[in-house]
Amino acid sequence: MKQIAPYARGAAAAALASLLWAGAAHAQAPAPLADYPRQAITIVSPFPPGGGNDGVARLLAQELGAITGQSVVVENRSGAGGNVGTAQVSRAKPDGYTLVMSQTSVMAVNPRLYKNVGFDPVKDFMPISQITSAPLVLVARAESPYKTLNDYLDAARKQPGVITYATPGNGTMSHLMGALVSQKAGVKLVHVPYRGAAPAITDLMGGTVDMLITSPASAEPMVAAGKLRILALSHENSIGLFKGAPTLKQAGMEGITADDWYGLFAPAGTPPERIVYLAQAVGQAMKSPAVIAKINSGGSWAVGSQPDAFKTRLQEDTVYWAGMVKAAGVSLD
Numbered sequence: 001m002k003q004i005a006p007y008a009r010g011a012a013a014a015a016l017a018s019l020l021w022a023g024a025a026h027a028q029a030p031a032p033l034a035d036y037p038r039q040a041i042t043i044v045s046p047f048p049p050g051g052g053n054d055g056v057a058r059l060l061a062q063e064l065g066a067i068t069g070q071s072v073v074v075e076n077r078s079g080a081g082g083n084v085g086t087a088q089v090s091r092a093k094p095d096g097y098t099l100v101m102s103q104t105s106v107m108a109v110n111p112r113l114y115k116n117v118g119f120d121p122v123k124d125f126m127p128i129s130q131i132t133s134a135p136l137v138l139v140a141r142a143e144s145p146y147k148t149l150n151d152y153l154d155a156a157r158k159q160p161g162v163i164t165y166a167t168p169g170n171g172t173m174s175h176l177m178g179a180l181v182s183q184k185a186g187v188k189l190v191h192v193p194y195r196g197a198a199p200a201i202t203d204l205m206g207g208t209v210d211m212l213i214t215s216p217a218s219a220e221p222m223v224a225a226g227k228l229r230i231l232a233l234s235h236e237n238s239i240g241l242f243k244g245a246p247t248l249k250q251a252g253m254e255g256i257t258a259d260d261w262y263g264l265f266a267p268a269g270t271p272p273e274r275i276v277y278l279a280q281a282v283g284q285a286m287k288s289p290a291v292i293a294k295i296n297s298g299g300s301w302a303v304g305s306q307p308d309a310f311k312t313r314l315q316e317d318t319v320y321w322a323g324m325v326k327a328a329g330v331s332l333d
């Protein structure tokens with residue numbers, strides 16, 4: 001399989017999304033099913049409330065509720081870098097009523113980092129739709145002495161093993177990105193994992209940690225308020241407040257790129273017609289100008305792909321991140 005740089009796929013997805021929105025009137029509404037849905041649908045967010053995953057899940061749930069005529073609720077089941085909630089959904093009844101809003105780090109990175117994540121992303125799940133595409137963002141407090149990423153790295157060179165970076169958890173793509181940056185720059189950075197982006201941002205604002213690597217959606221409120229400074233993005237395909245921000249490449253971090261996505265999955269064995277129904281419902285939800293504007297303002301591109309395309313994307317990312325994990329030399333028990 002040809003390996004494709006993730007930022008290139010993100011750019012292609014964004015371009016395709018623009019064409020899809022231009023022709024949104026032709027998007028199909030979900031074909032009605034006689035036996036589904038007849039009760040509330042649960043979307044599990046495997047991270048705490050307040051982070052990017054949670055925000056996208058709730059945004060989508062609101063739209064899907066109106067489209068399906070049923071309540072769509074979000075449950076947060078956090079732990080182990082998203083592994084806990086995702087593993088729970090893998091064991092849920094495959095009837096289309098329990099779904100998971102997962103992301104690149106959980107499905108493509110964690111299985112290469114942990115000895116046992118508790119699920120197989122290919123065998124245990126059926127992809128429904130990729131929802132968003134975005135770079136990772138490296139941020140510091142606005143009052144921090146670090147004006148650029150190189151300022152931060154220079155401080156780490158002067159104080160080996162002292163300068164910290166926070167992430168939403170062990171095994172996340174943010175963790176791996178920090179390890180790669182540390183290796184590439186030849187500095188010793190201290191990783192401080194949290195149970196999601198929200199508590200990490202709280203400690204960053206309080207001065208407990210020096211930098212945070214996370215999704216644009218998680219950082220956007222504080223960036224918009226002028227309380228966080230963008231040090232770098234993991235690739236140049238940015239939007240909203242993050243458009244034109246410096247990139248890792250511009251900071252001399254050649255060969256380190258990342259395109260993060262959120263996507264909706266169902267347990268393996270879910271009836272195919274329900275997967276099709278859900279994918280069509282997501283496509284309908286992603287037509288909403290309000291949804292597109294909200295996702296774009298958070299620094300992400302709206303995608304809304306079909307199951308087969310999302311399955312291919314997952315396969316490509318699995319190959320790509322296996323190589324990046326090996327290069328970083330990171331492993332977790």
